[in-house]
Amino acid sequence: xxxxxxxxxxxxxxxxxxxxxxxxxxxxxxxxxxxxxxxxxxxxxxxxxxxxxxxxxxxxxxxxxxxxxxxxxxxxxxxxxxxxxxxxxxxxxxxxxxxxxxxxxxxxxxxxxxxxxxxxxxxxxxxxxxxxxxxxxxxxxxxxxxxxxxxxxxxxxxxxxxxxxxxxxxxxxxxxxxxxxxxxxxxxxxxxxxxxxxxxxxxxxxxxxxxxxxxxxxxxxxxxxxxxxxxxxxxxxxxxxxxxxxxxxxxxxxxxxxxxxxxxxxxxxxxxxxxxxxxxxxxxxxxxxxxxxxxxxxxxxxxxxxxxxxxxxxxxxxxxxxxxxxxxxxxxxxxxxx
Amino acid sequence: xxxxxxxxxxxxxxxxxxxxxxxxxxxxxxxxxxxxxxxxxxxxxxxxxxxxxxxxxxxxxxxxxxxxxxxxxxxxxxxxxxxxxxxxxxxxxxxxxxxxxxxxxxxxxxxxxxxxxxxxxxxxxxxxxxxxxxxxxxxxxxxxxxxxxxxxxxxxxxxxxxxxxxxxxxxxxxxxxxxxxxxxxxxxxxxxxxxxxxxxxxxxxxxxxxxxxxxxxxxxxxxxxxxxxxxxxxxxxxxxxxxxxxxxxxxxxxxxxxxxxxxxxxxxxxxxxxxxxxxxxxxxxxxxxxxxxxxxxxxxxxxxxxxxxxxxxxxxxxxxxxxxxxxxxxxxxxxxxxxxxxxxxxxxxxxxxxxxxxxxxxxxxxxxxxxxxxxxxxxxxxxxxxxxxxxxxxxxxxxxxxxxxxxxxxxxxxxxxxxxxxxxxxxxxxxxxxxxxxxxxxxxxxxxxxxxxxxxxxxxxxxxxxxxxxxxxxxxxxxxxxxxxxxxxxxxxxxxxxxxxxxxxxxxxxxxxxxxxxxxxxxxxxxxxxxxxxxxxxxxxxxxxxxxxxxxxxxxxxxxxxxxxxxxxxxxxxxxxxxxxxxxxxxxxxxxxxxxxxxxxxxxxxx
Numbered sequence: 001x002x003x004x005x006x007x008x009x010x011x012x013x014x015x016x017x018x019x020x021x022x023x024x025x026x027x028x029x030x031x032x033x034x035x036x037x038x039x040x041x042x043x044x045x046x047x048x049x050x051x052x053x054x055x056x057x058x059x060x061x062x063x064x065x066x067x068x069x070x071x072x073x074x075x076x077x078x079x080x081x082x083x084x085x086x087x088x089x090x091x092x093x094x095x096x097x098x099x100x101x102x103x104x105x106x107x108x109x110x111x112x113x114x115x116x117x118x119x120x121x122x123x124x125x126x127x128x129x130x131x132x133x134x135x136x137x138x139x140x141x142x143x144x145x146x147x148x149x150x151x152x153x154x155x156x157x158x159x160x161x162x163x164x165x166x167x168x169x170x171x172x173x174x175x176x177x178x179x180x181x182x183x184x185x186x187x188x189x190x191x192x193x194x195x196x197x198x199x200x201x202x203x204x205x206x207x208x209x210x211x212x213x214x215x216x217x218x219x220x221x222x223x224x225x226x227x228x229x230x231x232x233x234x235x236x237x238x239x240x241x242x243x244x245x246x247x248x249x250x251x252x253x254x255x256x257x258x259x260x261x262x263x264x265x266x267x268x269x270x271x272x273x274x275x276x277x278x279x280x281x282x283x284x285x286x287x288x289x290x291x292x293x294x295x296x297x298x299x300x301x302x303x304x305x306x307x308x309x310x311x312x313x314x315x316x317x318x319x320x321x322x323x324x325x326x327x328x329x330x331x332x333x334x335x336x337x338x
Numbered sequence: 339x340x341x342x343x344x345x346x347x348x349x350x351x352x353x354x355x356x357x358x359x360x361x362x363x364x365x366x367x368x369x370x371x372x373x374x375x376x377x378x379x380x381x382x383x384x385x386x387x388x389x390x391x392x393x394x395x396x397x398x399x400x401x402x403x404x405x406x407x408x409x410x411x412x413x414x415x416x417x418x419x420x421x422x423x424x425x426x427x428x429x430x431x432x433x434x435x436x437x438x439x440x441x442x443x444x445x446x447x448x449x450x451x452x453x454x455x456x457x458x459x460x461x462x463x464x465x466x467x468x469x470x471x472x473x474x475x476x477x478x479x480x481x482x483x484x485x486x487x488x489x490x491x492x493x494x495x496x497x498x499x500x501x502x503x504x505x506x507x508x509x510x511x512x513x514x515x516x517x518x519x520x521x522x523x524x525x526x527x528x529x530x531x532x533x534x535x536x537x538x539x540x541x542x543x544x545x546x547x548x549x550x551x552x553x554x555x556x557x558x559x560x561x562x563x564x565x566x567x568x569x570x571x572x573x574x575x576x577x578x579x580x581x582x583x584x585x586x587x588x589x590x591x592x593x594x595x596x597x598x599x600x601x602x603x604x605x606x607x608x609x610x611x612x613x614x615x616x617x618x619x620x621x622x623x624x625x626x627x628x629x630x631x632x633x634x635x636x637x638x639x640x641x642x643x644x645x646x647x648x649x650x651x652x653x654x655x656x657x658x659x660x661x662x663x664x665x666x667x668x669x670x671x672x673x674x675x676x677x678x679x680x681x682x683x684x685x686x687x688x689x690x691x692x693x694x695x696x697x698x699x700x701x702x703x704x705x706x707x708x709x710x711x712x713x714x715x716x717x718x719x720x721x722x723x724x725x726x727x728x729x730x731x732x733x734x735x736x737x738x739x740x741x742x743x744x745x746x747x748x749x750x751x752x753x754x755x756x757x758x759x760x761x762x763x764x765x766x767x768x769x770x771x772x773x774x775x776x777x778x779x780x781x782x783x784x785x786x787x788x789x790x791x792x793x794x795x796x797x798x799x800x801x802x803x804x805x806x807x808x809x810x811x812x813x814x815x816x817x818x819x820x821x822x823x824x825x826x827x828x829x830x831x832x833x834x835x836x837x838x839x840x841x842x843x844x845x846x847x848x849x850x851x852x853x854x855x856x857x858x859x860x861x862x863x864x865x866x867x868x869x870x871x872x873x874x875x876x877x878x879x880x881x882x883x884x885x886x887x888x889x890x891x892x893x894x895x896x897x898x899x900x901x902x903x904x905x906x907x908x909x910x911x912x913x914x915x916x917x918x919x920x921x922x923x924x925x926x927x928x929x930x931x932x933x934x935x936x937x938x939x940x941x942x943x944x945x
Contacts, residue, residue: 060579064562269518276512277484289581314585321485327573330510331584334518 040095046073057292077215097299102129146194160204161235220247242266372665411628493523520547560634671695809848840869866922
């Protein structure tokens with residue numbers, strides 16, 4: 001009898017409690033910002049305007065979605081081991097999500113699988129990694145970027161002539177040995193592939209040399225000089241990343257090769273200068289801010305268990321003297337007030 | 339007496355059947371009623387009060403947050419206005435100096451421009467261009483870039499079009515070598531003198547956008563809220579997430595903003611509730627738009643909400659505990675009392691009721707205890723009285739045919755007969771016969787005074803033969819007394835006592851006087867003798883002591899008891915005695931008229 005009474009009282013309590021809570025409490029239907037997410041972002045390199053802009057975007061998202069962002073990057077784009085160590089560290093520190101711009105497609109694959117083993121979702125930004133465990137890829141389509149670059153350069157050359165390409169971080173030790181593991185960065189390979197495939201349509205266009213620079217401007221300058229020396233009839237140069245573009249641009253301006261056409265990659269302020277004074281005719285730009293922002297946004301969604309798209313293309317754009325001052329491009333080209 | 343006590347009360351309540359009735363009676367228990375009522379009322383009040391407080395506080399909080407936000411935007415607006423005004427005044431100073439200068443390329447003007455430039459950190463460049471876009475003069479140390487496309491830039495075109503000062507949207511300054519800087523350009527068509535000729539040209543002053551950006555960036559509207567700036571055309575001048583908007587990742591609903599100069603409203607176009615506050619800068623026509631997220635504005639509301647839920651929870655819990663305790667406090671003594679009373683009801687009159695608790699319950703328990711005690715007393719008394727009555731009646735029954743008395747009397751009759759005293763024998767036998775007849779009187783308890791007096795007369799007649807006229811007797815009764823009722827055989831033991839103890843041992847002739855009269859509705863019978871009398875101790879013990887006078891008759895005490903049982907304790911015998919003087923016994927009982935006179939006669943004839 002006493003239990004029954006107690007039961008009745010409890011029931012009344014519960015009913016009242018539920019009524020009150022259901023009347024007053026409502027839960028938001030979008031990403032929860034009440035919980036702090038611990039997101040680790042590991043990119044290729046800790047310098048360069050490109051990566052700084054990626055970081056800016058990531059920070060914007062971090063502020064919006066209440067994320068504690070840990071940003072890490074090795075000193076050099078080719079320092080694969082350092083990057084692997086950083087991912088391992090993040091796994092140890094029990095990050096909620098790891099965002100990775102892999103310096104090497106295959107080199108980082110194992111450590112990404114390891115992260116997945118510890119139930120840490122991995123999101124690829126900018127450069128893909130050779131693991132099926134990656135939740136999503138946020139970045140531009142490298143192949144398309146390479147094609148855009150080729151299209152403009154060939155147009156500038158009126159469809160004939162010798163072209164040299166300066167690309168980055170393809171592990172030179174493995175070059176040529178077919179069947180070996182691809183240790184290069186995926187984005188570098190894709191850009192090159194896109195460029196070469198487009199150029200192959202034009203019989204009068206000949207790609208005479210492809211050089212690979214580590215992430216170092218002086219190295220890129222040296223490579224450009226060598227290339228110009230080796231191929232005096234060179235009519236066009238395509239560079240496929242920021243450092244390569246800066247190195248090549250510097251050399252061309254220095255030598256005053258005004259007849260040499262060049263299509264660069266990415267948009268550092270010095271590149272803009274070269275673009276405006278006519279040394280460089282065009283540059284392919286990506287959307288680093290969006291990459292950083294979206295990577296963090298999807299990281300939060302992934303850790304909340306929300307379905308994220310497999311691939312997010314943030315697009316590429318070809319910038320030349322004519323459209324560089326268009327307001328919408330100004331914001332993309334010139335990092336907003338540093 | 340092997341029967342259970344329960345049979346004392348044939349009408350005691352039968353145990354009820356268990357089941358539904360039982361449950362509903364439990365639900366009607368004091369404790370449950372108090373608990374539920376108390377809880378319900380308190381909880382209801384708490385909930386109502388909480389709701390009222392919540393609504394009141396929430397409304398105030400919302401209003402405050404809204405006002406706070408408007409104030410912040412107002413402040414930003416004010417700061418920006420001040421800043422833009424400052425830019426305007428610098429522009430005017432520069433314009434005056436250039437117009438007043440006799441020659442545009444004078445070194446004095448150059449110096450002045452230099453001073454102006456160094457006076458403000460946020461000044462990026464000052465320059466004058468011809469309407470054709472050719473560079474005329476500027477702060478020293480500036481080298482023009484190639485491919486500037488300045489004629490198509492908005493500051494240039496708007497200066498050519500109107501004579502007012504025009505403020506451009508923030509843009510990249512690409513005219514001079516050095517850094518690419520985000521600037522706000524102020525431009526106007528002015529007149530200047532060159533080589534003595536007055537010419538017109540466009541004066542351009544670039545201000546670093548950083549200051550405006552910082553002013554806007556400082557705006558904190560909660561964690562996620564922000565402010566952005568639109569120009570007259572609806573282009574975004576400043577937005578903390580400008581890149582996202584250009585990349586198409588964000589969307590800002592600017593149409594309702596553009597329609598008003600000064601407004602605050604609730605926007606739900608992005609799917610989330612947001613408070614939008616719009617203010618407009620006077621000089622540039624820029625609109626400062628504050629965006630605050632509703633759910634952040636109402637953080638106080640949510641906190642309050644959480645607090646109230648916890649508060650209510652605790653209050654309800656507390657109230658329940660309190661009311662259970664309180665009702666237990668009230669109900670438990672009552673229940674205990676009820677259980678005890680139930681035990682009493684089942685016949686255990688000796689159950690002590692000792693319930694402590696509320697004053698009323700304690701009083702109830704005490705009174706009940708007293709009542710119980712009284713019941714116990716009364717019951718004892720009843721038992722005692724019943725037993726005494728039965729014993730008395732038995733004795734009376736025995737005395738009706740007292741063999742000893744009969745034997746003595748018959749002996750006297752034999753002696754008289756032997757001596758041939760026929761008359762005496764006849765009188766004796768007659769008296770004996772009548773004596774017994776009245777003694778038996780068909781087993782009735784009550785007889786008339788007439789009969790009783792006859793009975794004692796016959797007795798005295800018989801005894802006077804036996805005592806050989808050792809005493810005389812007188813019976814005087816008022817006529818009206820004779821028709822009243824009396825218990826039978828009440829006089830014989832007294833007279834017997836008087837004979838055996840008062841007169842038998844006396845040397846002189848004894849006298850027994852019996853008077854019966856009606857006094858104030860009571861019958862008073864006095865039996866007095868002039869015998870030996872009694873001392874005071876005997877007097878005291880005569881009614882209480884256990885001694886009965888021989889086996890010949892019913893004891894005097896028995897007479898007293900019987901009168902007491904029939905008429906009440908205040909009636910009975912009183913004794914007055916004096917040694918050597920005699921004893922008077924007074925019998926008093928209420929006068930009740932006999933009703934069944936004719937019946938008696940009828941029965942008489944039957945016997």
